[in-house]
Amino acid sequence: MRAKPCLRAAPLALLSAIAVSTATLAGPEDYEFQLVESEIKQGEGATVTVRLIDKRTGNPVVDAVVFATRMDMQPDGMEAMTTPVEAMPSEDPGAYRFQANLIMAGGWRFSIAAKVQGEEETVESRLVFEAVE
Template sequence: MKSNFSLRAAMLALASLVAVFQAAEAGPKDYEFQLVDNEIKQGDGAPVAVRLIDKRTGNPVTDAVVFATRMDMEPDGMEAMTSPVEAMPSNEPGVYRFRTNLVMAGGWRFSIAAKVQGEAETVESRLVLKVVQ
């Protein structure tokens, strides 16, 4: 009876160590920002929404702190053409919403950086979207 208990205890300890090791190996490459909509209507107050997922599980990441955003027209060769980005509330888990002024149709790049709770490194993405009239 003691040997079964000892074996179970050892297996539980090993499983715990594996879980800790896997968590320690996580990094920015394990997370991905995705545009909710790739095509957005031109105008002031244009909504931009991104989803942050944990690629290892496919689950949304709800506790990220977005600390840097930039919207520019780099895809159309006009990186100096920028627009301010304002964070908006979101009621969808793992979805981060913003508002910006998309003054012209064409290709726009949305750069975003966030800290995920428990991760030492920053998660960064550059997402390309199409703005239409």
């Protein structure tokens, strides 16, 4: 007795569905924060802008929820020198703006963590930039 064509097609359809769903799963390594500028004017109210990019497509990620930020002078050996970071609105899709008081010129590290909608894991990054006079 021969199997009906629709019964033979069912396993293929199931395998295709599994392959498609596996291909769409992403992890934190599929996303990247990038500094818009690597040199930022030193002083009170300095603006640091980063983009969150989906590395698989090159497209900006909008509506990520940034929940952890830290800015310190670790690149210049002064990790204990920190400054508060305040989120600011941005009209550029995939760009996230922050304000900080960069009280000293030199190397700064911006640590940032965010949740991307639809992803289980946290996207984290440590970006280094130079505060210039």
